[in-house]
Amino acid sequence: MKKTLNLIDPIDEWGSMKVDTNGRLIDISAEFCENFSINKQDWIGTSINDIIQGTFNRKRTKVLFGVIFGYSCLVKVSKVNEHQLYRVIVRQDDIDHVEMISFMNSMDSSKMKKKSSFQSRYSFEEIMGESPAIERIKELSARIAISNSTVLLTGESGTGKELFAQAIHGLSSRKNNPFVAVNCAAIPDELFESEVFGYEAGAFSGAKKEGKPGKIELAHHGTLFLDEISELPYQAQGKLLRVLQEREVERLGGTANKNVDIRIIAATNRDLKTLVQEGKFRQDLFYRLYIFELKIPSLRQRKEDILPLAYYFINYFNEMLGRQVKFIDVKLQEWLLNYEWPGNVRELKAYIERGMNIVEGDTIMMEALYFSPSESAPQRERESAPLLSLEEAVANAEIDAIQRALQEAKGDRTVAAQKLHIHVASLYRKLSKYNLK
Ligand SMILES: Nc1ncnc2c1ncn2[C@@H]1O[C@H](COP(=O)(O)OP(=O)(O)O)[C@@H](O)[C@H]1O
Numbered sequence: 001m002k003k004t005l006n007l008i009d010p011i012d013e014w015g016s017m018k019v020d021t022n023g024r025l026i027d028i029s030a031e032f033c034e035n036f037s038i039n040k041q042d043w044i045g046t047s048i049n050d051i052i053q054g055t056f057n058r059k060r061t062k063v064l065f066g067v068i069f070g071y072s073c074l075v076k077v078s079k080v081n082e083h084q085l086y087r088v089i090v091r092q093d094d095i096d097h098v099e100m101i102s103f104m105n106s107m108d109s110s111k112m113k114k115k116s117s118f119q120s121r122y123s124f125e126e127i128m129g130e131s132p133a134i135e136r137i138k139e140l141s142a143r144i145a146i147s148n149s150t151v152l153l154t155g156e157s158g159t160g161k162e163l164f165a166q167a168i169h170g171l172s173s174r175k176n177n178p179f180v181a182v183n184c185a186a187i188p189d190e191l192f193e194s195e196v197f198g199y200e201a202g203a204f205s206g207a208k209k210e211g212k213p214g215k216i217e218l219a220h221h222g223t224l225f226l227d228e229i230s231e232l233p234y235q236a237q238g239k240l241l242r243v244l245q246e247r248e249v250e251r252l253g254g255t256a257n258k259n260v261d262i263r264i265i266a267a268t269n270r271d272l273k274t275l276v277q278e279g280k281f282r283q284d285l286f287y288r289l290y291i292f293e294l295k296i297p298s299l300r301q302r303k304e305d306i307l308p309l310a311y312y313f314i315n316y317f318n319e320m321l322g323r324q325v326k327f328i329d330v331k332l333q334e335w336l337l338n339y340e341w342p343g344n345v346r347e348l349k350a351y352i353e354r355g356m357n358i359v360e361g362d363t364i365m366m367e368a369l370y371f372s373p374s375e376s377a378p379q380r381e382r383e384s385a386p387l388l389s390l391e392e393a394v395a396n397a398e399i400d401a402i403q404r405a406l407q408e409a410k411g412d413r414t415v416a417a418q419k420l421h422i423h424v425a426s427l428y429r430k431l432s433k434y435n436l437k
């Protein structure tokens with residue numbers, strides 16, 4: 001049966017603490033005392049920093065992770081008059097104190113890279129952004145993480161869907177088991193079933209003698225991340241549906257079913273509802289996946305995240321490239337804030353990386369712009385987009401160039417035509433051809 005979770009009302013309230021301007025506890029709710037088995041009078045006046053441990057001192061954070069009385073918790077901080085209210089909205093009971101602290105400590109260094117490739121590499125602490133939109137998604141993800149629900153992540157390419165999928169897995173009770181990612185757009189149709197469902201000995205010519213487990217089996221007790229689910233071949237959609245319904249997988253050429261315990265997280269940058277209407281995506285599968293949707297907003301819908309993300313990537317590349325960049329030139333800041341970011345955070349990251357390779361001194365300047373960011377449209381994403389006819393592709397490129405030229409020329413068509421190296425009459429013809437304003 002389909003379970004629908006109500007996430008508008010807090011479902012995992014573990015109680016709250018009120019803190020004054022000096023960071024001292026002035027009140028503790030009865031639920032909190034009960035859930036954490038403490039006596040209120042013993043803790044009033046204590047510094048909040050002594051109560052919540054293992055967290056980073058990230059200023060202005062509204063959602064934070066830390067250990068409270070031995071439990072790892074997700075805490076939402078809000079302002080109530082001059083006080084702050086710390087609400088524990090998620091408490092994960094199966095992580096012990098020591099493990100959580102060492103996990104947190106390992107995250108602020110490059111030690112992370114040593115994690116096995118099967119385990120997820122990211123946690124919520126690495127999802128940057130202070131916009132209410134992203135804080136909200138982080139909170140919802142953390143809540144959903146501890147359940148076993150199927151999650152559908154939607155949003156434009158480069159918004160961080162995979163990052164969220166890994167963070168959700170990392171906070172779930174499955175975190176020590178595999179996180180197996182399948183990019184449905186990247187596996188050729190004819191290999192799809194053998195890769196995902198596996199095959200038995202002698203299933204087809206060229207098959208391994210001893211057979212091979214598919215990704216679904218490899219994800220046993222862990223999470224199966226189905227990226228670009230809209231690109232799943234139609235036949236495989238039916239097979240996947242059976243796996244989701246029965247929690248059983250049958251290898252190609254096999255006769256026996258094997259039980260699998262997997263949590264599904266799927267992601268798409270396309271509108272699955274439309275694909276269902278067009279008959280390209282099975283409706284029954286859609287309903288199986290559409291239990292809990294997390295919509296990640298595009299970067300242009302949360303402009304307040306642009307600069308914090310830019311600085312985050314600057315620090316990241318400072319470490320990687322051994323640079324000491326500290327500032328973003330004001331003019332460049334302005335440009336970053338006004339750019340449309342069609343490739344979202346991925347594009348911003350690529351852009352900062354390029355800038356960091358040519359920067360001199362401690363400030364990234366406008367000059368970095370000479371390398372147009374749109375050149376960096378990620379290759380993988382490009383390949384996975386449906387192939388257009390040449391005519392359509394050319395038309396899209398022309399529209400894109402014209403719109404950018406007009407934007408840069410602040411709407412002046414003569415200037416825009418000059419920028420495009422075409423005659424202004426030609427620009428007018430194209431504007432009317434493509435119905436552009
Ligand atoms: N909020 C964020 N904070 C830090 N890095 C991010 C954030 N969102 C995306 N990224 C980075 O941007 C790139 C694209 O993210 P990804 O999860 O692959 O996007 P998607 O799957 O939606 O295309 C990755 O390098 C990822 O680490």
Ligand SMILES: [Mg+2]
Pocket residue numbers: 158161162227
């Ligand atoms: Mg992706």
